[in-house]
Amino acid sequence: MKTRSEAFFPIFETVLSEYNLPQALKYLPIIESALQTDVHSQAGATGLWQFMKNTAIQMGLKVNKTEDERKNIQLSTEAAARYLFYLFNKFGDWKLTLAAYNAGEGTVQQAIVFSGKNTFEDIKM
Numbered sequence: 681m682k683t684r685s686e687a688f689f690p691i692f693e694t695v696l697s698e699y700n701l702p703q704a705l706k707y708l709p710i711i712e713s714a715l716q717t718d719v720h721s722q723a724g725a726t727g728l729w730q731f732m733k734n735t736a737i738q739m740g741l742k743v744n745k746t747e748d749e750r751k752n753i754q755l756s757t758e759a760a761a762r763y764l765f766y767l768f769n770k771f772g773d774w775k776l777t778l779a780a781y782n783a784g785e786g787t788v789q790q791a792i793v794f795s796g797k798n799t800f801e802d803i804k805m
Contacts, residue, residue, distance in 0.1 A: 681714060684715040684716075685710070685715060688709070688715055688728070688753060691754060691757055692705075692706035692757055695754075695757045695758055695760075696761055699761040699762070699764070699765045700765075701761060701764055701768075705764060708778075709728040709730075709760075712728070712729060712730040713727065713728050715728060717751045717752075717753060726748060726750040727750035727756050728750075728751075728753065728756055728757070728760075729750070729756050729759070729760040731750045731756065731760070731763075732784075735763065736749070736750050736756075736759060739759035739762050740759060740762070741759050764777060764781060767780045767785060770785070771788065773800060775801075776799075776803075779800060
């Protein structure tokens with residue numbers, strides 16, 4: 681993982697800077713995929729940033745029988761930055777943003793509506 685981080689982190693840092701996102705987000709793919717581009721979850725998420733197919737397509741990645749850009753380091757990182765930027769603008773809080781990234785935007789939105797609260801600490805998911 682150290683070798684992959686030396687190769688991947690400069691890409692992550694550049695893209696995160698372009699979106700004015702916190703540099704600490706470069707560690708998210710360690711948690712999501714252990715920096716493996718080919719990894720697949722049981723739920724169907726794929727790649728470094730563990731995108732589900734529909735989210736990947738919404739963020740502009742090609743996912744079809746012949747091509748899966750979730751496995752492309754540069755393209756998936758750009759899509760992840762777009763998605764994190766979008767989620768932060770929607771929820772206005774990094775804890776909720778990361779919860780939405782992991783559990784799904786709809787899950788977090790539903791928890792907010794159900795609880796009547798809008799902070800991560802006050803929502804019980």
